[in-house]
Amino acid sequence: MRICVLVKQVPATDKVKIDESTGTMIRTEMEAELNPLDMYAVEEAIRVKERLGGKARVTAISMGPLMAIDAIRDAISMGCDDGYLLSDKLLAGSDTWATSYALSKAIEYLGGFDLIFCGERATDGETGQVGPSVASWLGIIPLTYVSKIEEIGDGYIRVWRAVEGGYEVVETGLPVLLSVVKEINEPRLPNLAGKLKAKEAKIPILTAETLGLERRMIGLEGSPTRVVKIFYPKLSRNGRIMSGKNPQEAVDELIKFLAEKGII
Amino acid sequence: MLADFSSFKGVWTLGEQREGKISSVSYELLNWGRGLADKLGVELSSIIIGYKIEGVEELIYRGADRVYIVDHPLLERFTPDAYARVLEALVKEYKPEVFIASATTLGRTVMPVLAARIGTGLTADCTGLDIEPETRLLLQTRPAIGGNVMATIKTPNHRPQMATVRPRSRKPLPRDPSRRGEIIFKEYPEDLYKSKINFLRFIKDDTLETPLHEADIVVSGGKGLKGEKNFQMLHELARLLGGAVGASRSAVDMGWISYPHQVGLSGKTVTPKLYMAIGISGAVQHLAGMSSSETIVAINSDPDANIFKVCDFGIVGDLFEVIPVLIERIKKYKEERGND
Numbered sequence A: 001m002r003i004c005v006l007v008k009q010v011p012a013t014d015k016v017k018i019d020e021s022t023g024t025m026i027r028t029e030m031e032a033e034l035n036p037l038d039m040y041a042v043e044e045a046i047r048v049k050e051r052l053g054g055k056a057r058v059t060a061i062s063m064g065p066l067m068a069i070d071a072i073r074d075a076i077s078m079g080c081d082d083g084y085l086l087s088d089k090l091l092a093g094s095d096t097w098a099t100s101y102a103l104s105k106a107i108e109y110l111g112g113f114d115l116i117f118c119g120e121r122a123t124d125g126e127t128g129q130v131g132p133s134v135a136s137w138l139g140i141i142p143l144t145y146v147s148k149i150e151e152i153g154d155g156y157i158r159v160w161r162a163v164e165g166g167y168e169v170v171e172t173g174l175p176v177l178l179s180v181v182k183e184i185n186e187p188r189l190p191n192l193a194g195k196l197k198a199k200e201a202k203i204p205i206l207t208a209e210t211l212g213l214e215r216r217m218i219g220l221e222g223s224p225t226r227v228v229k230i231f232y233p234k235l236s237r238n239g240r241i242m243s244g245k246n247p248q249e250a251v252d253e254l255i256k257f258l259a260e261k262g263i264i
Numbered sequence B: 001m002l003a004d005f006s007s008f009k010g011v012w013t014l015g016e017q018r019e020g021k022i023s024s025v026s027y028e029l030l031n032w033g034r035g036l037a038d039k040l041g042v043e044l045s046s047i048i049i050g051y052k053i054e055g056v057e058e059l060i061y062r063g064a065d066r067v068y069i070v071d072h073p074l075l076e077r078f079t080p081d082a083y084a085r086v087l088e089a090l091v092k093e094y095k096p097e098v099f100i101a102s103a104t105t106l107g108r109t110v111m112p113v114l115a116a117r118i119g120t121g122l123t124a125d126c127t128g129l130d131i132e133p134e135t136r137l138l139l140q141t142r143p144a145i146g147g148n149v150m151a152t153i154k155t156p157n158h159r160p161q162m163a164t165v166r167p168r169s170r171k172p173l174p175r176d177p178s179r180r181g182e183i184i185f186k187e188y189p190e191d192l193y194k195s196k197i198n199f200l201r202f203i204k205d206d207t208l209e210t211p212l213h214e215a216d217i218v219v220s221g222g223k224g225l226k227g228e229k230n231f232q233m234l235h236e237l238a239r240l241l242g243g244a245v246g247a248s249r250s251a252v253d254m255g256w257i258s259y260p261h262q263v264g265l266s267g268k269t270v271t272p273k274l275y276m277a278i279g280i281s282g283a284v285q286h287l288a289g290m291s292s293s294e295t296i297v298a299i300n301s302d303p304d305a306n307i308f309k310v311c312d313f314g315i316v317g318d319l320f321e322v323i324p325v326l327i328e329r330i331k332k333y334k335e336e337r338g339n340d
């Protein structure tokens, strides 16, 4: 079985800068990490391989600047067999439409996969759109919000999808793309052997030319959406703070406040 | 190069149904759509796909000028392949200039599939939508990076302009049964409806009294609760207020409550009328999931806790003293009101 995981490198969540002129995130000079939600995708891919008695190969694929190679190394240290980085100046500024097009081309270039895993969403852009769009480009089924793989057999898979109010149990044929939620597993920590393997792994770089990407479909120019304004919301609310009051007094004030707001 | 988009007209909203009953997100979305359609001076249409869908006129009473309905046994449940094909066929035939859906698990699955198929942009999880008067373009505003940044996005050269909108970000318009509109039943060859997905069963999550995303009131607990059994207090409080129980990641990681309750960057985003943060410090990752709540109340023993900066009402105190008093007072308040 051929399995791949789409992993994204994201800025460490509490230190993010934005280029105000282009409205895109400044990805250099910034601490970056493997998208935390992608770790669940990596873990699940490895678990499927283990379930199949090792008869599978797990490939990590990422698109991003050269430094995104670290995200692939992180995935390999957890247990992926190999990895590819899709990196090219022409891809800079791609939105989810262009990104999913490029990733789907990389997947085709590598010969396709039976299972494609991705995270529920990336913690920077937070769209969750790339996975389903990749499936759409490839003409395969997206199973989103997967919280459990109940069964995986010869050419089919049965999963739980975490939807509003509960879980939907569905079955479909392979190939398939799965976006997984955090509930699905507990990602492992890389062991020493994994770390060593990741350090030494050769990670080929795929360019727009290698993949034969159409220029008008990638990068800022090829992206249908344009960021036109960036602003920083004021989170502070200057609320009323009850300090040094006994609980009875404080709660009385709270009840009054809630009643005035029409909440109770 | 400017493409000619004059054949694209009208605003569409994607309605949702479950077991034939139209979900409330469909009406919330019509409120957004109505505002946009009025600014553009065009018609507002609602799309609804399913089987034995009841009360379709309600979509008109809540703001639609037209309803396109595709009703077939094979469409009873959402499947991304069949639903995307139906939407593609509708969009290609009627050419809306704007098409919005709710950022539900359905909307967030089918819209990216559709966007790739028809070659247009899609903006996720918007909290604001408007029309730029000079260009008539849709301005799509959304939070990113855990709500630390807001971005306004346009789709200048592609149609339709598509976005998903955060559920509960608007109330439905008041019901107006005197409104008139057109209901159009569309049919396509059955092949279009056939999905490769087999639905087997639905498992209801009983641990959520009210689903978090639907609750008007969310009572959330954090590490300050110190243990699983103390969450009982929050369940009681939530029941009294008719709300749902949420939690910080720390509380979930400690195993005091299950993951579907987690609010924040790697959990759910909620925008209730009232959010109560109890024993939660207010880390940026937690704020990412709740900072756009209408009213925020915080209870924390540490006067310097970050949560006090973002709350409308805060109590500095020991939650183990405050919460029992609060529960008792709310009970009393309700009794008094009940006796009026």
Ligand SMILES: Cc1cc2nc3c(=O)[nH]c(=O)nc-3n(C[C@H](O)[C@H](O)[C@H](O)COP(=O)(O)OP(=O)(O)OC[C@H]3O[C@@H](n4cnc5c(N)ncnc54)[C@H](O)[C@@H]3O)c2cc1C
Pocket (backbone or CB within 6 Å): A013, A036, A123, B221, B222, B223, B224, B225, B247, B248, B249, B250, B251, B262, B263, B264, B265, B266, B267, B268, B278, B279, B280, B281, B282, B283, B284, B285, B286, B289, B299, B300, B301, B302, B305, B317, B318, B319, B320
């Ligand atoms: C990539 C990433 C994603 C994350 N995603 C999320 C997420 O989705 N959701 C989330 O919540 N967090 C998330 N976090 C974790 C986040 O950074 C914080 O660690 C977490 O929110 C802290 O939870 P807490 O407030 O319950 O715990 P703490 O920070 O330990 O705060 C507990 C609070 O309780 C108060 N307290 C203690 N005892 C009492 C008492 N008796 N009475 C009153 N108050 C008391 C304390 O003063 C303190 O302020 C994420 C972190 C990372 C790195």
Ligand SMILES: Nc1ncnc2c1ncn2[C@@H]1O[C@H](COP(=O)(O)O)[C@@H](O)[C@H]1O
Pocket (backbone or CB within 6 Å): A006, A007, A008, A009, A035, A037, A038, A041, A061, A062, A063, A064, A096, A099, A103, A117, A118, A119, A120, A121, A122, A123, A125, A126, A127, A128, A129, A130, A131
């Ligand atoms: N540049 C990228 N490279 C590889 N995978 C990506 C990339 N962007 C998004 N993904 C995958 O798609 C998921 C959703 O991302 P997003 O749509 O950006 O929220 C992520 O969790 C990844 O699995």
